[in-house]
Amino acid sequence: MADLTLTTFDWVPEMPRGYVRDLRIRWALEEAALPYRVESTPFRPRSATHFSHQPFGQVPWLTDGELSMFESGAILLHLGERSEALMPADPRGRNEVTEWLFAALNSVEMASLPWALFLFTGDTSDTPGKQQLDAFLKIRLEHMETILAAREWLTSRFSIADIAMSDALRLVDRFDGLTEYPACRAYVARAIARPAFAKALADQMAHFAAAD
Ligand SMILES: N[C@@H](CCC(=O)N[C@@H](CS)C(=O)NCC(=O)O)C(=O)O
Numbered sequence: 001m002a003d004l005t006l007t008t009f010d011w012v013p014e015m016p017r018g019y020v021r022d023l024r025i026r027w028a029l030e031e032a033a034l035p036y037r038v039e040s041t042p043f044r045p046r047s048a049t050h051f052s053h054q055p056f057g058q059v060p061w062l063t064d065g066e067l068s069m070f071e072s073g074a075i076l077l078h079l080g081e082r083s084e085a086l087m088p089a090d091p092r093g094r095n096e097v098t099e100w101l102f103a104a105l106n107s108v109e110m111a112s113l114p115w116a117l118f119l120f121t122g123d124t125s126d127t128p129g130k131q132q133l134d135a136f137l138k139i140r141l142e143h144m145e146t147i148l149a150a151r152e153w154l155t156s157r158f159s160i161a162d163i164a165m166s167d168a169l170r171l172v173d174r175f176d177g178l179t180e181y182p183a184c185r186a187y188v189a190r191a192i193a194r195p196a197f198a199k200a201l202a203d204q205m206a207h208f209a210a211a212d
Pocket residue numbers: 019020021022057058059060070071072073
């Protein structure tokens with residue numbers, strides 16, 4: 001039996017399907033060809049056991065033998081340490097991947113997620129608050145556009161940093177936020193063309209559909 005167990009919700013509404021963060025972990029596991037099982041935790045109600053694994057009552061979490069971990073970035077790093085398909089073992093390569101993983105989560109997604117959550121509400125008003133969200137994201141995308149115009153992946157080869165970054169940008173693309181950023185769009189297209197992404201996405205969609 002696999003010693004890696006990924007836990008996600010048993011069901012979520014239509015809107016977030018395909019974007020729930022267990023996808024990042026499935027994707028990494030598929031890239032590395034690591035055997036794993038997927039378990040479900042109820043979307044509602046959230047149990048004490050759930051909070052014991054994920055203190056915010058969110059998903060995903062991963063157990064590796066006796067070890068249980070939450071936060072998709074921390075899980076990606078853990079898997080990166082288990083497989084060179086996800087992160088090089090040499091200190092310089094590992095450092096670059098770690099930098100870009102944090103950049104994806106803490107510089108790009110920090111701007112993209114509030115922007116996307118606002119659009120999720122369906123509010124189309126052009127308020128100062130919305131303008132601020134637009135401007136914050138624009139600055140990040142402009143820098144990413146220059147960076148991605150010059151390289152295939154964030155570091156010398158595909159890594160966990162690309163999983164996090166392309167997934168953050170994929171959500172922006174869902175709301176047509178990359179139309180003025182062709183290099184960012186091409187990067188997302190390259191990432192999601194990978195067979196491991198296709199498998200992860202199909203598995204997540206099937207997982208939630210099975211609970212409908
Ligand atoms: N920073 C966390 C965020 C996890 C997160 O936002 N999970 C969402 C699903 S993608 C969730 O559980 N949402 C339900 C909730 O917040 O109650 C991570 O990257 O793992």
